[in-house]
Amino acid sequence: MPKKALITGLTGQDGSYLAELLLSKGYQVYGLVRRSSSGNISRISHLSGNVQILSGDLLDQCSLMDAIAASQPDEIYNLASQSYVPLSWTQPSLTAEYTALGVSRLLESIRRCKSDAKFYQASSSEVFGQPDESPQTERTAFRPRNPYGVAKAYAHWMTINYRQQYNLYACCGITYTHESPRRGAEFVFRKITRAAAMIKLGLAQELKLGNLDARRDWCYAQDAVYAMWMMLQHEQPDDYIIASGETHSVRELVECAFNCVGLNWQDYVSVDPAFYRPDEPVQLVGCIDKIQTQLGWKPHSTFNRLVELMVDYDLKELSNSKA
Incomplete structure (x- = not known):
């Protein structure tokens, strides 16, 4: 059964x-x-x-x-x-x-x-x-x-x-x-990967973000x-x-996403106070020692691989929609 x-x-x-x-x-x-x-x-x-x-x-x-x-x-x-x-x-x-x-x-x-x-x-x-x-x-x-x-x-x-x-x-x-390609566009990770793809395809000209130095623990x-x-x-x-057990800044995410499409992010990204959040005094990052020790689990996808995966997906989806 x-x-x-x-x-x-x-x-x-x-x-x-x-x-x-x-x-x-x-x-x-x-x-x-x-x-x-x-x-x-x-x-x-x-x-x-x-x-x-x-x-x-x-x-x-x-x-x-x-x-x-x-x-x-x-x-x-x-x-x-x-x-x-x-x-x-x-x-x-x-x-x-x-x-x-x-x-x-x-x-x-x-x-x-x-x-x-x-x-x-x-x-x-x-x-x-x-x-x-x-x-x-x-x-x-x-x-x-x-x-x-x-x-x-x-x-x-x-x-x-x-x-x-x-x-x-x-x-x-x-x-x-x-995160994943199935993540909603309202979340910052998907917002960035999708914007990089849209700008590459000529469907957008700029991306406005908040605090580029904010750090997050992202995994697949x-x-x-x-x-x-x-x-x-x-x-x-x-x-x-x-969790992934490590943090990356929004700036790193933006740079990696725009590198995936061969663009210099500084030409397209601006900081908008409306999206700004101050730095957290203590980083939100998970310790995964317990789940690694007891269950043998650890994330397989790296941060860079996750960004590449999502940018590639957005490029294909948007290209198909454009066609």
């Missing part, structure tokens, strides 16, 4: 890559999709016929229980949330409902319907906010600084509490920023979802940081 997995957030970047990974390992894959998201299937259109779609919503516990009862999954991956940080300030209550309370509903549904299922909760480096140490470890104190980070912190601790109180196999992966989404899967294969449930 093949293993069964239920993925929430199937139509997102991580959900689509995770579905591909699980299918390659012989899983029977189910995806929980909100009715309002059913049209947004561009990331999973190539999986049509291989993934069974179930209707459900993190706002509705009955639908979650129905989905679990119907799929009887061995593993459940919760990748659904309101994940855009700026939007969490304009819609804090909605962010809390999906990103925080939605996890409570899902955990309770698992407890009632399939308590032997292994559960993965997508936590986030935003729980650290402005940390008091760098790099951060699994023991670093949470100091979230936006509604999204606060909601993720709630979900993180609820997962741990259900693990301890009900003996559920429940894990949290504290993921740092992870495919590497990140492999870590998620590995966590649920371990004998004991635990929480792990998923």
